[in-house]
Amino acid sequence: MSLSADILRGHTETIILAQLAAGDSYGYEINKAVSQRSGGAAGFKEATLYTAFKRLEQNGMITSYWGEDGPGARRRYYAITPAGREQLAADRREWSETKAALDALIMKED
Amino acid sequence: MSLSADILRGHTETIILAQLAAGDSYGYEINKAVSQRSGGAAGFKEATLYTAFKRLEQNGMITSYWGEDGPGARRRYYAITPAGREQLAADRREWSETKAALDALIMKED
């Protein structure tokens, strides 16, 4: 990824929630989707991803369940909860504010 | 401020450089300017601000000098260096990329 980690920091959980809002998924798949949808600009390290899942689950934003183990390695699926959807909505509003505030602060040439 | 700290994290130095690009300034003044220009949405804690100054100076992005002490408390002024201006330009490009990437990742409703 080309974006520095500190810039993504604070958005990790929001990105995960946004992916799960489109349907249940599992760690590996979410990570690939994030890389692809951001054109390779963003991406999580596995340790970051799994600690974020743990945090989100402890805070009631997501729930998890083991997938039916067909062929391949076992998968732990995650699902967003109503509280998670509320959080996502709040995070989206905050992101809009962030864009406006930072544009005012750093993009002004004077 | 209403924006959470982790979201500003990674932009602290960029914001300071952007303020200094408009002219030399000092800690207290920069902090007030940031609050005002962001409509109260952003703001630094003093400890954050001064550790960022130290980092920026160690990395050659800014230089500092004591102001002529007129009335009032003494002030340490900061000035952006050529390296700091280059960094600022790079940070602005990165911010544009960040906006595009995060909009794609979290603003899409599906």
Place this chain on the structure above:
DNA sequence: CAGGATACCTTGACAGACGAGGTATCCTGT
């Protein structure tokens, strides 16, 4: 049957933000 992709997880270290605390000067209201 080796090697790569898929898939999950933990531990310990590190860096940046910040609460709490400290110092010092000047101005305003009582």
Place this chain on the structure above:
DNA sequence: ACAGGATACCTCGTCTGTCAAGGTATCCTG
């Protein structure tokens, strides 16, 4: 005269999220 607030700087120790490194296990392809 002096308390309180604004201005202005700084440090220490704690907390939190990221991540390098390491580990486990399955499946597919050559």
